[in-house]
Amino acid sequence: MALIDEDQKLREFGYKQRLDRSVGWISSFLLGFAVISATTAVFSGFGFGLATAGPAFVWTFPIATLVFFIWALIAGDLVAKIPLSGYAYQWTSRLVGPSAGWFTGWAGLVGFISGFTGVAYVMAGYVGGLLGIEMTTPIQILISIVIVLFCVLINTYGVRLATALNNIGVGLELVVTLGATAFVAIVAFFVSGDHQELSFLFSAGDTGGVSPYIAVWLTSSLGCIFGLLGVEAAADIAEETKDARRVIPRTMFMALGVSAVVEFFMYVVFLLAIKDPASLTGSASPIADIIGAQVSPWFAKIVVAIAITNILVCVLANMLVATRLTYAMARDNMLPLSRQLRRVSAKHKTPSTAVWATGILSFALLLTAFISVEAFAFILGMSALGYFTVYVLTTSGLLLAKRRGRLPQGEPGTFDLGRWRTPVYLVGLVAFSLVLLALLLLPAFQVNGIVFVITMAVAALWWLLGLRPRLARGDAGPSFALRENPVEGTAETVSVGD
Structure with missing residues (x-):
């Protein structure tokens, strides 16, 4: 039996097709790869680890990688059944209730917006270093704002331009950055012969005498976890993807698989290519220093310049998915100023107001660095907290929905967990909860947790004073969308409870 048309499926959920459904499987895969961004992950996480x-x-x-593979299984199963923009809000909202959807969606917004803001700030530092600019906090903030503004303008223009630029950037990342890493490996192992032995990969290094080591080692894992966030990003543009229910689960697994192989290869190569570990102590750009020592400083500058384009694409892609979540929540009247935030440009078919709104929030986050650089660092740490809160709330909601018999049936030809669904949910909930607890309780991240709890308290205040009355009147949530766009015969997944 053939699948029904994607636009018809969208109408069954209570929405009209207003966005530009032009994204094919290649662009879907490359978007997922760009949001994860192997280059950004390694350049930012290597020094921390x-x-x-x-x-x-x-x-x-x-x-x-195993933790994110479990999440990819869950997300792939869901997007094949509920292919809607703003997955972080939509899935929980429709399977559990709009109140649960609100808190899940809010956590997603915190993760996405703080994430692309943080990447822009990191990119600004690399730009300054490449141009030889003495980086002060005001200069780094100014460069970051220019980067975010540039990405806002591209996303406002349309998804075709955004994905085209994304495709070019990822192509450069796969060919040039990966090629440069391989070249460094060749120089270190076959030309200079000046490299570390394999046993170096099992050494603890200088951890400052902190013990027990297992706690230190687990803390370092968060750098690798940051590097794989966003594997489900393709789901956020489901309403702009052709044959979304078949394509997106496949591209999720492709993005995770390719990113994991590339990142691990880069980590191992650059670790073994270290000539003098002591020379990297306190280095702000250890990857560039390693490349410079093995090849030449000029070659390092070229690689960093290419890496900057990859990081820019990462900002662009993360902003794209953040705006779709904002649009999806506003379309259901879940946000303040929802009427304005759900507007779609007739010319470019993009949620232009939502794009500018996320940009303005990013500017506000950047300006907090004037108050305290440390406070800004805490906001960056909230990105992972936001993502894993989404994972925990979604998986908990799925277990509840399954118990209530509210999970939609799989369709022929689409990805479906089948009898493995409950075991995968349970393993996932344990894994995601452990990571979330580590992010909240490990000493190095406790302050991030305090800031994140405050942001969730703000979400609870809006739910209590503004959103709950709307939900009680039926003026928000999926039921609001159905009332605004009535259709004949609704999908079973549109029924909601609270």
Whole structure:
């Protein structure tokens, strides 16, 4: 039996097709790869892992990959059944209730917006270093704002331009950055012969005498976890993807698989290519220093310049998915100023107001660095907290929905967990909860947790004073969308409870 048309499926959920459904499977895969961004992950996470637990931090990467594979199974199963923009809100909202959907969606917004803001800030530092600019906080903030503004303008213009630029950037990342890493490996192992032995990968390095080592090692795993966030990003543009229910689960697994292989390869190569571990102590750009020592400083500058384009694509892609979540929640009247935030440009078929709104929030986050650089660092840490809160709330909601018999049936030709659904949910809930607890309780991240709890308290205040009355009147949530866009015969997944 053939699948019904994607636009018809969208109408069954209570929405009209207003966005530009132009994304094919290649662009879907490349978007997922760009949001994960192997280059950004390694350039930002390498120094953290090495300084925290020494070279042995690299063996936390397979654990991180397994955690995200479990999430990809869950997300792939869901997007094949509920192919809607703003997955972080939509899935929980429709299977459990709009109140649960609100808190899940809010956590997703925190993760996405703080995530692309943080990446822009990191990119600004690399831009300054490449141009030889003495980086002060005001200069780094200014460059970051320019980067975010540039991405806002591209996303406002349309998804075709955004995905085209994304495809070019990822192509450069796969060919040039990966090629440069292989070149460094060739120089280190076959030309200069100046490299570390394999046993170096199992050494603890200088951890400052902190014990027990297992706690230090687990803390270092968070750097690898940051590097795989966003594997489900393709789900956020489901309403702009052709044959979304078949395509997106496949591209999720492709993005995770390729990213994991590329990142692990880069981590291992750069660890073994270290000539003098002591020379990297306190380095702000250890990857560039390693490349410079093995090849030449000029070659390092070229690689960093290419890496900057990859990081820019990461900002662009993360902003794209953040705006779709904002649009999806506003379309259901779940946000303040929802009427404005759900507007779609007739010319470009993009949620232009939502794009500008996420950009403005990003500017506000960047300006907090004027108050305290440390406070800004805490906000960056909230990205992972936001993502894993989404994972925990979604998986908990799925277990509840399954118990209530509210999970939609799989369709022929689409990905479906079948009898493995409950075991995968349970394993996933345990894994995601452990990571979330680590992010909240490990000493190095406790302050992030305090800031994150405050942001969730703000979400609870809006739910109590503004959203709950709307839900009680039926003026928000999926039922609001159905009332605004009545259709004949609704999908079973549109029924909601609270």
